[in-house]
Amino acid sequence: MNGSPVPVPPPVEARDAFDGLAGARVLVVDDNRINRHLLLALLERGGITLIEQAEDGQDALALMERFNPDLVLLDLMMPQMDGFEMCRRLRADPRWKSLPVLVQSSLNRAEDRARAFAAGATDYVTKPINAVELLARVGIQLRKRAMLRNLEQYHSRTESELELARAMQSRMLPGPDRLAELEAATGIAVQAHFAPSSELGGDFWGIDRLPDGRVAVYLVDFSGHGVGAALNTFRLDAICRQIGSTDLSPAEFLEAVNRRLCGLLPSGQFATMLTGLIDPVAGEFHYASAGSTAPMVWHPGDEAPRLGDGSGLPLGLLSSVSYDARRLPMPPGARLFLYSDAAIEIPIEGGESHEVLDEYGLATLLSLRLHEPDDAALLSGLLDDLTATGPIDDDLTALLLTRRR
Amino acid sequence: MTADGWHSPGCGVIPPSDAGQSDVQGFGDRLCECRLPNCTVLDCPILVVDDTAFNRTLIGALLAEAGFRQVSFAASGFEALAMIEAAIPDLLILDIMMPRMDGFEVCRRLRAIPETADLPILVQTALSSGEDRNRAFAAGTTDLVSKPLERTELLARVRIQLEDRVLIRRLQAYRTRVEAELSIARSMQEHLLPTPAQGAVVATAAGCRLRAHSAISPHLGGDLWGLLPLGGRRFGVYLLNVAGCGISAALNAFRLHALLQELGPVYAEDAAALLTALNDRAAGLLAPGDKATMTYGVVDGAAGHFTHASADGAPPMILNGDCEPTFGSAAGLPIGIAPGTRYRSEVMDFPRGSVLALYSVAVLEALDAGGTGIGLGWMIARAVAEGEGFDAVVRSLGLALGQVNGDDHTLLWIEREVAE
Numbered sequence: 001m002n003g004s005p006v007p008v009p010p011p012v013e014a015r016d017a018f019d020g021l022a023g024a025r026v027l028v029v030d031d032n033r034i035n036r037h038l039l040l041a042l043l044e045r046g047g048i049t050l051i052e053q054a055e056d057g058q059d060a061l062a063l064m065e066r067f068n069p070d071l072v073l074l075d076l077m078m079p080q081m082d083g084f085e086m087c088r089r090l091r092a093d094p095r096w097k098s099l100p101v102l103v104q105s106s107l108n109r110a111e112d113r114a115r116a117f118a119a120g121a122t123d124y125v126t127k128p129i130n131a132v133e134l135l136a137r138v139g140i141q142l143r144k145r146a147m148l149r150n151l152e153q154y155h156s157r158t159e160s161e162l163e164l165a166r167a168m169q170s171r172m173l174p175g176p177d178r179l180a181e182l183e184a185a186t187g188i189a190v191q192a193h194f195a196p197s198s199e200l201g202g203d204f205w206g207i208d209r210l211p212d213g214r215v216a217v218y219l220v221d222f223s224g225h226g227v228g229a230a231l232n233t234f235r236l237d238a239i240c241r242q243i244g245s246t247d248l249s250p251a252e253f254l255e256a257v258n259r260r261l262c263g264l265l266p267s268g269q270f271a272t273m274l275t276g277l278i279d280p281v282a283g284e285f286h287y288a289s290a291g292s293t294a295p296m297v298w299h300p301g302d303e304a305p306r307l308g309d310g311s312g313l314p315l316g317l318l319s320s321v322s323y324d325a326r327r328l329p330m331p332p333g334a335r336l337f338l339y340s341d342a343a344i345e346i347p348i349e350g351g352e353s354h355e356v357l358d359e360y361g362l363a364t365l366l367s368l369r370l371h372e373p374d375d376a377a378l379l380s381g382l383l384d385d386l387t388a389t390g391p392i393d394d395d396l397t398a399l400l401l402t403r404r405r
Numbered sequence: 406m407t408a409d410g411w412h413s414p415g416c417g418v419i420p421p422s423d424a425g426q427s428d429v430q431g432f433g434d435r436l437c438e439c440r441l442p443n444c445t446v447l448d449c450p451i452l453v454v455d456d457t458a459f460n461r462t463l464i465g466a467l468l469a470e471a472g473f474r475q476v477s478f479a480a481s482g483f484e485a486l487a488m489i490e491a492a493i494p495d496l497l498i499l500d501i502m503m504p505r506m507d508g509f510e511v512c513r514r515l516r517a518i519p520e521t522a523d524l525p526i527l528v529q530t531a532l533s534s535g536e537d538r539n540r541a542f543a544a545g546t547t548d549l550v551s552k553p554l555e556r557t558e559l560l561a562r563v564r565i566q567l568e569d570r571v572l573i574r575r576l577q578a579y580r581t582r583v584e585a586e587l588s589i590a591r592s593m594q595e596h597l598l599p600t601p602a603q604g605a606v607v608a609t610a611a612g613c614r615l616r617a618h619s620a621i622s623p624h625l626g627g628d629l630w631g632l633l634p635l636g637g638r639r640f641g642v643y644l645l646n647v648a649g650c651g652i653s654a655a656l657n658a659f660r661l662h663a664l665l666q667e668l669g670p671v672y673a674e675d676a677a678a679l680l681t682a683l684n685d686r687a688a689g690l691l692a693p694g695d696k697a698t699m700t701y702g703v704v705d706g707a708a709g710h711f712t713h714a715s716a717d718g719a720p721p722m723i724l725n726g727d728c729e730p731t732f733g734s735a736a737g738l739p740i741g742i743a744p745g746t747r748y749r750s751e752v753m754d755f756p757r758g759s760v761l762a763l764y765s766v767a768v769l770e771a772l773d774a775g776g777t778g779i780g781l782g783w784m785i786a787r788a789v790a791e792g793e794g795f796d797a798v799v800r801s802l803g804l805a806l807g808q809v810n811g812d813d814h815t816l817l818w819i820e821r822e823v824a825e
Contacts, residue, residue: 113551114555114558118561132538132539132543136543148572151580154583158580161653162583164651165653198586226585226590227590227652234659235660235662236663238660241689241690242663242664242667266596
């Protein structure tokens, strides 16, 4: 075998995009045989070879499905069904809603043209046919259609792939059944909001009941968003499950995750993470944070939430880092709020430039709703407040945990 | 979280001059790439070029009455070009007969600039002048409206042009964003694989030469391979392929890679034990129906053995000179099918000077699909006989696969040195 490069034909998609005419299918509808032949010859001269003919609207409609044209050249005045009616019927069918329909007619009064456009015609040429103009218009419509189809194919293919991946990502998070089970067993109710900024996100959270009655919860936010960040959430999920959470303190758990991520993440990528244990006997929330947001806790009767400390080096940057053990009181009836940084990086509209809703701003919004007894209402009310504050352009996760007993 | 170098999706990918006028509201039920509320074709900027004040007023009134909010006017071709240079509108409504620079010339100049090559240009001409119409199309006009202007026709033409433009831009923005996301993801997937330098260090220590060819699809995929360093002139090598394609296969490949990072140091010595442990752990991670094929083996450069286990992976092939290639026969269920599956190891002879080839099933399938009857074994044997080795095989693989599909495929080529 010799080493000379072999020319590879461009992929089909690219060919279609650059020359919409090559494989284009055109349906010519005219009751006059001579006109049809004239149009046929003209189109062939323009490089279009896949042409079908119909004598009137009814005939043409019957052909549509089988021939599946890319463009219809439509006469208006025809027996049986005229061009206006055919056009209306095409537009009523979702399959042909955006099909280019180029009307060619000897009717040249402004009212006729207006009627044709009202019926859904894409374009209009008057007889006698001007060959240059007709070919130019046919070419413009076909190329645009080829480009649109190419883009639409890409859209629908990736959309369904992303949909599949999105379903995988949401299966990774605790579902309603597990949360109901957790509440029944521990008295801790969880209300969660998870909203990636595109189809997939770099946020991730989990909650687990330990054999000794404590509840482990964690919230992770990877740098970036989209598919790449999502890939990281999947490997972190595998890591967390592999480490298991039974014997480690939150700080030790973070250190274990960090060591592994340091070996895996490409430089420039990192994650923030907060992990904690709710100890119902001690009435405390023990936690550690790798650059996550400040957890907020409030007790019945409190006027404002107490802010914990979220500081710490993010994961994936330095493998030898150690994390501080921290705690917040969490007696029965207390509530804990965890969130990704999207909630405190909302630009404040109308404020000074570059000003964002920080942790204190969020705490202020939260304090207005502290005594809302219904978890779902509290969280959705707070999210409304956040949306009203300004645009949220990052993955947003928010968790509300309530000690019911 | 956002970080430097990461593009936010949506309006961010639309050129700044267009942001804010870029979408049809509620187009179908599809994802809207533009997050600004109330974006419609009515917000698209339109530039009307006419030397007659009366015509400008008339067109402006018709457009305003129909609800178009961003109409500007130019009284000459020069003024129009200057305005377009400052901000490209979404549609140009252009008169032909103008002093100094006529509409034809404006058209030609705009078509010569890449930024405006696809700008919709709606030219006003008299119906009767066939010559003008031809010249207009030749100069690059998108559409014609007849003079005297008729309200319904003008508005229909304007709407059609703007709707198409907005739709195309929305789809292009989507594609740009998704392609950017996928390209980041793809480079992350490449980052999972050992670099040639890493491969050389590990293989050389065992008296071998390692060559790897892996093609990752631009749409991502589930192929993965890796090396586990061992002491005593040995190393472990695995090749893994998650069933399916695209993003979801890549997500599962990342999961399995994370597991292998954990299990490798513990089980690397024992091929069967590694697969058994991986399969047990994977059961808790993969969704029902998700599975992966995998081959893992230990190359022993001192004893001249390749000891491997297989989870439905393509059989390893050892080529020794002119002899028929030897194929491994270890078999087992794919990873993720049944927890508790016990895998078994098989020892193959790996004499000096021979070549061990590991490859993804896609390689075999593609060769079969060609209908040539050319198997990988034949191909490798011939390449070895002609002294071209790995490069020749990769080249012919490229030919066989490139035209069949753009799927992932991997070929690992481990040559045991003839002498110490």
